Amino acid sequence: MKKLINDPGAVVEDALNGLVAAHPSLAVRDRVVYRAAGPRPGKVGLVSGGGSGHEPLHAGFVGHGMLDAACPGEVFTSPVPDQIVAATAAVDGGAGVLHVVKNYTGDVLNFEMAAELAEDVEIVSVLVNDDVAVQDSLYTAGRRGTGATVFVEKIAGALAEEGAPLAEVARVASEVNARxxxxxxxxxxxxxxxxxxxxxxxxxxxxxxxxxxxxxxxxxxxxxxxxxxxxxxxxxxxxxxxxxxxxxxxxxxxxxxxxxxxxxxxxxxxxxxxxxxxxxxxxxxxxxxxxxxxxxxxxxxxxxLDDTLTRLWDAPVETPGLRWGR
Amino acid sequence: MKKLINDPGAVVEDALNGLVAAHPSLAVRDRVVYRAAGPRPGKVGLVSGGGSGHEPLHAGFVGHGMLDAACPGEVFTSPVPDQIVAATAAVDGGAGVLHVVKNYTGDVLNFEMAAELAEDVEIVSVLVNDDVAVQDSLYTAGRRGTGATVFVEKIAGALAEEGAPLAEVARVASEVNARxxxxxxxxxxxxxxxxxxxxxxxxxxxxxxxxxxxxxxxxxxxxxxxxxxxxxxxxxxxxxxxxxxxxxxxxxxxxxxxxxxxxxxxxxxxxxxxxxxxxxxxxxxxxxxxxxxxxxxxxxxxxxLDDTLTRLWDAPVETPGLRWGR
CATH class of the missing domain: 3.30.1180.20 (Dihydroxyacetone kinase; domain 2)
Known part of the structure; x- marks a missing residue:
C-alpha cells in the first residue's frame, strides 16, 4: 500500500503543518488546531477531537461558525487529556466551553479526564452516538459517534457564534444528536x-x-x-x-x-x-x-430538521471542510 | 473492483441526477447541467465540459461565479457537439459565450464543431493546456489540460459575473492558463x-x-x-x-x-x-x-497571481465544488 507520507510516525504532524499552511486562519500549537484569531470574549468555545485519519473531521471544521479548537490524536487513536485541557483553556472566552465527543471509549475517558483537569472553565460535554449499526463494538460501549458529529459541530457552532449561553448551545447540540x-x-x-x-x-x-x-x-x-x-x-x-x-x-x-x-x-x-x-x-x-x-x-x-436547526445550518461558516456565506 | 453504481451504462446519468437532487440551484436537461435560474441578460455565458469521472470537474463548478453550464461526456469520453450547442444556446444572455476547453483532441474537435453549429451566438474558445508532463500524448496534441481548468473557470467566471465583455473574459481566461x-x-x-x-x-x-x-x-x-x-x-x-x-x-x-x-x-x-x-x-x-x-x-x-487575478479568485462563488462568500 503506497501512501503520500514522509514517515508513518510523523504523518499527523506533517498533515497539520499542511493544514495551517493552506489555511492561514488556523494555527497549530502542541498538537491542537485553533482559530488563529483566538477566542472571542463572551462566546461559548467549542472543542472537539478524536483520532486522525477521518479528515476533514475534526481539524478541518475549526473556524468561524464551527469549532474553536480541535485535538487530533494519532491515526485512529484518541487525543490525550493534555491536548484537550490546553485547547479548553485557550478557547475559553469567559462563557464556558462545549466539548463535542464522539462515543468511543478512549475519547470519552480522555475528554472526561480533561474536563476534571481544566480548572476555572465551565465545561459541558455532549456525546455523539448516531450510528445505528451496532449497540456495542470494538471501540465503544453503546452506539458509535460518526456523521452526526458534523451536524452537531455546525449547528452548535452557529448558535455559539450568535452569542447563546453554554447551556443553550449544549441543549441544541444534544438535540441535533438525538435527531x-x-x-x-x-x-x-x-x-x-x-x-x-x-x-x-x-x-x-x-x-x-x-x-x-x-x-x-x-x-x-x-x-x-x-x-x-x-x-x-x-x-x-x-x-x-x-x-x-x-x-x-x-x-x-x-x-x-x-x-x-x-x-x-x-x-x-x-x-x-x-x-x-x-x-x-x-x-x-x-x-x-x-x-x-x-x-x-x-x-x-x-x-x-426544524426551523431553528435549519436556520443554524444555513448560517455562514468558514472552515477548511465546510464553507459558505450568507 | 467494487463500485457504487447501478449499471455501468447509466453511471453518468445516475450521478447527474444525484448532483441536481443535492443542489437545487442546478438543473439537468439532455445531459447538460445548467444553473436552474437560467442565463442573466447581459452576462457572458461560460460553458465547459469533458469526460465524466473527473468530478467535481466540470458539472460541480456550475453556479454563481463560475460556469453557466457544463457538458459531461461518458466516463473519460468527450461530450458530443449537440450537448455543447444546446448548452451554448441556453446560456447566451446576449453578451456571447466563452467555451473553456481542456486540450484533449476529442474535446477540442467537438467544441469546434459545436461553435460552428451554434448560430447567432458569439463564441470565443479558450484552450487550457497547463500540464507540463508531456508534449504529446495518447489523447492530445500538445500539452494536456488539467488543474488550471479550475482556476480558469473560477477567475473568468468571476469576471463574467462583474459584467465584463466577452473579449475581456476570454483574455483573462487565456492569461490564467498562460500563468x-x-x-x-x-x-x-x-x-x-x-x-x-x-x-x-x-x-x-x-x-x-x-x-x-x-x-x-x-x-x-x-x-x-x-x-x-x-x-x-x-x-x-x-x-x-x-x-x-x-x-x-x-x-x-x-x-x-x-x-x-x-x-x-x-x-x-x-x-x-x-x-x-x-x-x-x-x-x-x-x-x-x-x-x-x-x-x-x-x-x-x-x-x-497578480492583483486582478487575486481579486477575481476571492470573489464569491456558489457551486457544489467551490463555495465561499464575500
Whole structure:
C-alpha cells in the first residue's frame, strides 16, 4: 500500500503543518488546531477531537461558525487529556466551553479526564452516538459517534457564534444528536500508515454492512450489490430506528477512497428513498466529511430538521471542510 | 473492483441526477447541467465540459461565479457537439459565450464543431493546456489540460459575473492558463465502470510521474518515494517550465482515491518548496477537484497571481465544488 507520507510516525504532524499552511486562519500549537484569531470574549468555545485519519473531521471544521479548537490524536487513536485541557483553556472566552465527543471509549475517558483537569472553565460535554449499526463494538460501549458529529459541530457552532449561553448551545447540540442517525457500508478496508496492511479482510464479492469509521465490524457481511440496493439497506437501518419524516438534512459521506461520482449515484438513491417515505431532503451534503483513510464505501446520516436547526445550518461558516456565506 | 453504481451504462446519468437532487440551484436537461435560474441578460455565458469521472470537474463548478453550464461526456469520453450547442444556446444572455476547453483532441474537435453549429451566438474558445508532463500524448496534441481548468473557470467566471465583455473574459481566461502549470503523480491506476479493470498496471514499488487524468502515461516510472521527494519532483517540473515567483495560487489536487490527510502532507512539502524559491503561497486549494475516478495520487497546479487575478479568485462563488462568500 503506497501512501503520500514522509514517515508513518510523523504523518499527523506533517498533515497539520499542511493544514495551517493552506489555511492561514488556523494555527497549530502542541498538537491542537485553533482559530488563529483566538477566542472571542463572551462566546461559548467549542472543542472537539478524536483520532486522525477521518479528515476533514475534526481539524478541518475549526473556524468561524464551527469549532474553536480541535485535538487530533494519532491515526485512529484518541487525543490525550493534555491536548484537550490546553485547547479548553485557550478557547475559553469567559462563557464556558462545549466539548463535542464522539462515543468511543478512549475519547470519552480522555475528554472526561480533561474536563476534571481544566480548572476555572465551565465545561459541558455532549456525546455523539448516531450510528445505528451496532449497540456495542470494538471501540465503544453503546452506539458509535460518526456523521452526526458534523451536524452537531455546525449547528452548535452557529448558535455559539450568535452569542447563546453554554447551556443553550449544549441543549441544541444534544438535540441535533438525538435527531440524527447514521449507517455506513464498506466496500474495502482501510490501511493505516503504521501497519501498511489492510485493517480487515473483505473479499471482492462482499461488503461490510454497518462498518465503523476505524474499520470495526458492522452488523454483517453481505454480497456486493447495486448502489440502489446498498442505499436502501443503509436507509432501512436509519428509518427503522428513527422514521423519516418532514424536512431532513441528509449527508452522503465518502469513506475517503470513493469517487465523488459514485457518492452522487448513492445520493440519488437516498433522495428517492426519502421521497418514497413522504419526507423531504431539505438540506444535503455529498462528499468526504468523516473519512476512514483510504477506505472505499459510504455512510449516510440523516437529521430531522426544524426551523431553528435549519436556520443554524444555513448560517455562514468558514472552515477548511465546510464553507459558505450568507 | 467494487463500485457504487447501478449499471455501468447509466453511471453518468445516475450521478447527474444525484448532483441536481443535492443542489437545487442546478438543473439537468439532455445531459447538460445548467444553473436552474437560467442565463442573466447581459452576462457572458461560460460553458465547459469533458469526460465524466473527473468530478467535481466540470458539472460541480456550475453556479454563481463560475460556469453557466457544463457538458459531461461518458466516463473519460468527450461530450458530443449537440450537448455543447444546446448548452451554448441556453446560456447566451446576449453578451456571447466563452467555451473553456481542456486540450484533449476529442474535446477540442467537438467544441469546434459545436461553435460552428451554434448560430447567432458569439463564441470565443479558450484552450487550457497547463500540464507540463508531456508534449504529446495518447489523447492530445500538445500539452494536456488539467488543474488550471479550475482556476480558469473560477477567475473568468468571476469576471463574467462583474459584467465584463466577452473579449475581456476570454483574455483573462487565456492569461490564467498562460500563468499556470501542472504536474501529476499516480500511485495507482484508476478503474472505469465499463471495464471494471485497472486502466494500466503500476507495481507496488513504482509511481507514474506526469500521469494524465485518464491514466495516460507520463514522463517515466520511478520508484515510490516520500511525500517530500514526490512533491519536489512535481514542483521541479513546474518550476523548470515557469519559475516560481511572487504570489502564487497553489492547488494540491487529489486524484480521487487519496486521503485528505495525505494531500495535506503533500501540501506542506509544496509550500516549503515554494518558500525555498523565494515565492509565496498567497492562495491555495487542497482536496479533490480534478479527479480520475478512484486513482490514488496527486497533482499540483500553480498560477502566478497578480492583483486582478487575486481579486477575481476571492470573489464569491456558489457551486457544489467551490463555495465561499464575500
Amino acid at each position: 440524527s442517525r447514521s449507517f455506513g457500508i464498506a466496500l474495502t478496508s482501510c490501511t493505516t500508515p503504521a501497519s501498511g496492511k489492510p485493517t480487515f479482510e473483505l473479499p471482492e464479492s462482499d461488503v461490510e454492512l454497518g462498518v465503523g469509521i476505524h474499520g470495526e465490524p458492522g452488523r454483517q457481511r453481505a454480497p456486493m450489490a447495486s448502489a440502489r440496493e446498498l442505499a436502501a439497506l443503509a436507509m432501512e437501518a436509519v428509518h427503522g430506528d428513527l422514521p423519516l419524516e418532514g424536512d431532513l438534512l441528509v449527508m452522503v459521506n465518502g469513506m475517503g477512497g470513493t469517487p465523488l461520482m459514485e457518492l452522487y449515484v448513492v445520493f440519488a438513491e437516498v433522495a428517492a428513498y426519502v421521497r418514497g417515505k413522504g419526507a423531504r431532503v431539505a438540506r444535503s451534503l455529498v462528499g468526504n466529511y468523516v473519512t476512514s483513510l483510504d477506505m472505499q464505501g459510504f455512510s449516510v446520516t440523516v437529521c430531522r | 499556470s502549470r501542472s504536474f501529476g503523480i499516480a500511485l495507482t491506476s484508476c478503474t472505469t465502470p465499463a471495464s471494471g479493470k485497472p486502466t494500466f498496471e503500476l507495481p507496488e514499488s513504482d509511481v507514474e510521474l506526469g500521469v494524465g487524468i485518464h491514466g495516460e502515461p507520463g514522463r517515466q516510472r520511478a520508484p515510490m518515494a516520500s511525500a517530500r521527494e514526490l512533491a519536489a519532483l512535481a514542483m521541479e517540473a513546474v518550476h523548470g517550465d515557469l519559475p516560481l515567483e511572487g504570489d502564487l495560487l497553489v492547488m494540491v489536487n487529489g486524484m480521487g482515491g487519496t486521503p485528505l490527510m495525505e494531500l495535506y502532507v503533500v501540501f506542506a512539502e509544496v509550500a516549503a518548496y515554494v518558500r525555498g524559491k523565494g515565492a509565496r503561497v498567497a492562495r491555495s486549494l487542497v482536496g479533490n477537484y480534478v479527479t480520475s475516478l478512484d486513482m490514488q495520487g496527486f497533482s499540483v497546479t500553480v498560477c502566478r
